[in-house]
Amino acid sequence: MGEFYNSVYLKEDLCMGCINCIKRCPTQAIRVRNGKAKITKEFCIDCGECIRICPHHAKEATYDSPDIMNQFQYVVALTAPSFYGQFNNLDDINIVLTALKKMGFDDVYEVAKEAEIVSELTRRYLAENEEKWPVISTACPTVVRLIQIRFPNLIDHLLPISAPVDLAAVNARKKAMKETGLPSDKIGVIFISPCPAKVTAVKSPIGIKNSEIDGVLAMKEVYTILLPHMKNSIDQVEDLSRSGRIGIGWGGSGGEAGALLTDNYLAADGIENVIRVLDDLEDQKFEQLEFIELNACSGGCVGGVLTVENPYVAKVRLKRLRKSLPVACNHLDKEKVTDANWTVDVKFEPVFNIGTNIRDSINKMTRVEELCERFPGLDCGSCGAPTCKSLAEDIVRGVAKEGDCIHILRDYIHKLSDELSRLDNKN
Amino acid sequence: MNDKIILKYKVDCDDFTRAGEASSSVKRKLKLMGFDPEIIRKVAISLYEGEINMVIHSYGGTIEVIISPDEIEMILVDKGPGIENIELAMQAGYSTAPDKIRSLGFGAGMGLPNMKKYSDDLNIESIVGVGTTLRIRVYVPIEE
The missing domain is CATH 3.30.70.20 (Alpha-Beta Plaits)
Incomplete structure (x- = not known):
C-alpha cells in the first residue's frame, strides 16, 4: 500500500x-x-x-503561500477554467491573464488549452476501447481516489489519460525552458487551484509518476491579490488566451462530457451523488453509456472549496464567457502532444478491510452485528463516530470501546446506582 | 469462532425507492470483510436482480444471506404469484412485468438470466399462487 x-x-x-x-x-x-x-x-x-x-x-x-513564486527565476501560472468564473462582469479572459503577469508571474498557461487536447484524446480512446465503456473521467482526483479505495471493480473503467492540469504543467515547463533557456529547476510551474484534492494530486499523483507542478495556490487567495491588478490591466490587455468553448466548459459539471460529441453520457456532481452513481455503476445498472463524468464538488470545479463565488453563479459566467469563443482552439494534429497516457497502474487499496483474512472478518462482522443490536440506533454522534454502526466497527477494529456510547454508559450507571442503593438498604 | 454470518432482510413489494437496499447493504459488508472484488460483483448483481424481482412480482418476502469463507449463499423467499414456466422465465428477454413496471425501466426480462450468469449455482422452487424460493450461490476460491 x-x-x-x-x-x-x-x-x-x-x-x-x-x-x-x-x-x-x-x-x-x-x-x-x-x-x-x-x-x-x-x-x-x-x-x-x-x-x-x-x-x-x-x-x-x-496549499502554498504566494511567496513560493520567489523561489524560482521564472514562474508560470497555470489557470483553471473555473478561475474565470470567479470574477463579476468579466468579459475577456485576457484581463485575468494580463493581471497575473502584473502580479508577478512571468507567463501564464491555460489548463483549458490542454483540456481541449484531453477531450480529443478521450474521443479517440472511447472509439478504440468500446469494451471499457462506460469510461469514467479521471480529471477529479477525489473521484479517482474514491474509486481506488472503495470501488475496485470500476478501476478498469478509469480513463487512463493525464488530467488537463498535469498535461498543462508538462507543456508549460517545456515552453518556459525553450523560451528562456533556463534549466528546469529554475522554472516554477504554479497552479491556482479550486480545491485541496489538486494539492494532494501533486504530492501523491495517481496514474502518473510525478507531477510537474511545483506549487499550488488557493484560488481564494490569488483572487484578492489579483483584483487591483485587474483594474490596472483593463487599458492594456495583452492577447494571451488560447482556449475555446470546449476548454472553458471543463470548469463546470457537464463540460468534459459535453465535449465528447456524444449524447450517450452521464455527468454527476456533488460527492454523495457521485457515490450513488458509482454504486449503481458497480451493479451494472447503466451499461449502455459511453462516458461518465464525475465531479466531487457540486457544480463541478467551480464548486471547489477554495473558490470564492457561488458555483452556480460561476457557471453562468463561464457560459457567458464561452459564447464569444470558437468551439476549440487546440487540436491534436496541430499540437505536438507529449505522451498523455497514464504510466502507472492504479491498484485497489483495501483500506476499509475489517479483518486480516476472511475468517477473521466473519468473526469481526458477527461482533459488529451484535453490537449494533445493542446500540440505540440513534446515530447521535455523541461517541465521536458518525453512526452506531461505525462505532461498532471502530470497537471491533480496537479503536473505540462500548462505554463510548452514552446510552450504554447511562444504562451501566443506572445499574451501578441500583446496586449501590440495594447495598445501602441492606446495611 | 464463527465460521459464518447470517444477514436477514425484509423486502416489501412495489416499493421501488427502497429496492436494492438489501443488496447494497450486503455489498458494503462484503467489501468491509475484504472479499475479492469479483466475488462481490457477482453477489451484488445477482442479489440485486433477485431483490428487484421480489419488488416487481411478489407480495413481499425475506432475504437471508449466509456468508462463509468458501461460499456466499442467498435465499430469497417470497409470497406471490409464483413462476408458471421457469424454463421460459430463464430465457433472456422474456418478461411478465406489466407496462407500469417497464415504463420505470425495469422488466427487461434479464432478471433470472443475469442471476444465472453471475452466480455459480441457482435453484428455483416455485408454486403458482403461493410463492417462490430462490437459492443463489457464489463460491469463493480458497484463500491462500
Whole structure:
C-alpha cells in the first residue's frame, strides 16, 4: 500500500469537538476523540466537505503561500477554467491573464488549452476501447481516489489519460525552458487551484509518476491579490488566451462530457451523488453509456472549496464567457502532444478491510452485528463516530470501546446506582 | 469462532425507492470483510436482480444471506404469484412485468438470466399462487 498524503488538516485550537464534520464526511473518515476531530488518513479522499461544513473553521486545506513564486527565476501560472468564473462582469479572459503577469508571474498557461487536447484524446480512446465503456473521467482526483479505495471493480473503467492540469504543467515547463533557456529547476510551474484534492494530486499523483507542478495556490487567495491588478490591466490587455468553448466548459459539471460529441453520457456532481452513481455503476445498472463524468464538488470545479463565488453563479459566467469563443482552439494534429497516457497502474487499496483474512472478518462482522443490536440506533454522534454502526466497527477494529456510547454508559450507571442503593438498604 | 454470518432482510413489494437496499447493504459488508472484488460483483448483481424481482412480482418476502469463507449463499423467499414456466422465465428477454413496471425501466426480462450468469449455482422452487424460493450461490476460491 502506498503512502497516504492528505491536504485537508485540522486546526486543533479551533476545533470544538462538535459532530458536524463526522456526519458530513462521505467516507466516514473523521472521529471525535478526546474532544477533537481526527481524520483517518487512509480513508480521506480530500473532498473538502469537512472544510465546507465546519462552523468553527477548524478544517483547512494545505496549499502554498504566494511567496513560493520567489523561489524560482521564472514562474508560470497555470489557470483553471473555473478561475474565470470567479470574477463579476468579466468579459475577456485576457484581463485575468494580463493581471497575473502584473502580479508577478512571468507567463501564464491555460489548463483549458490542454483540456481541449484531453477531450480529443478521450474521443479517440472511447472509439478504440468500446469494451471499457462506460469510461469514467479521471480529471477529479477525489473521484479517482474514491474509486481506488472503495470501488475496485470500476478501476478498469478509469480513463487512463493525464488530467488537463498535469498535461498543462508538462507543456508549460517545456515552453518556459525553450523560451528562456533556463534549466528546469529554475522554472516554477504554479497552479491556482479550486480545491485541496489538486494539492494532494501533486504530492501523491495517481496514474502518473510525478507531477510537474511545483506549487499550488488557493484560488481564494490569488483572487484578492489579483483584483487591483485587474483594474490596472483593463487599458492594456495583452492577447494571451488560447482556449475555446470546449476548454472553458471543463470548469463546470457537464463540460468534459459535453465535449465528447456524444449524447450517450452521464455527468454527476456533488460527492454523495457521485457515490450513488458509482454504486449503481458497480451493479451494472447503466451499461449502455459511453462516458461518465464525475465531479466531487457540486457544480463541478467551480464548486471547489477554495473558490470564492457561488458555483452556480460561476457557471453562468463561464457560459457567458464561452459564447464569444470558437468551439476549440487546440487540436491534436496541430499540437505536438507529449505522451498523455497514464504510466502507472492504479491498484485497489483495501483500506476499509475489517479483518486480516476472511475468517477473521466473519468473526469481526458477527461482533459488529451484535453490537449494533445493542446500540440505540440513534446515530447521535455523541461517541465521536458518525453512526452506531461505525462505532461498532471502530470497537471491533480496537479503536473505540462500548462505554463510548452514552446510552450504554447511562444504562451501566443506572445499574451501578441500583446496586449501590440495594447495598445501602441492606446495611 | 464463527465460521459464518447470517444477514436477514425484509423486502416489501412495489416499493421501488427502497429496492436494492438489501443488496447494497450486503455489498458494503462484503467489501468491509475484504472479499475479492469479483466475488462481490457477482453477489451484488445477482442479489440485486433477485431483490428487484421480489419488488416487481411478489407480495413481499425475506432475504437471508449466509456468508462463509468458501461460499456466499442467498435465499430469497417470497409470497406471490409464483413462476408458471421457469424454463421460459430463464430465457433472456422474456418478461411478465406489466407496462407500469417497464415504463420505470425495469422488466427487461434479464432478471433470472443475469442471476444465472453471475452466480455459480441457482435453484428455483416455485408454486403458482403461493410463492417462490430462490437459492443463489457464489463460491469463493480458497484463500491462500
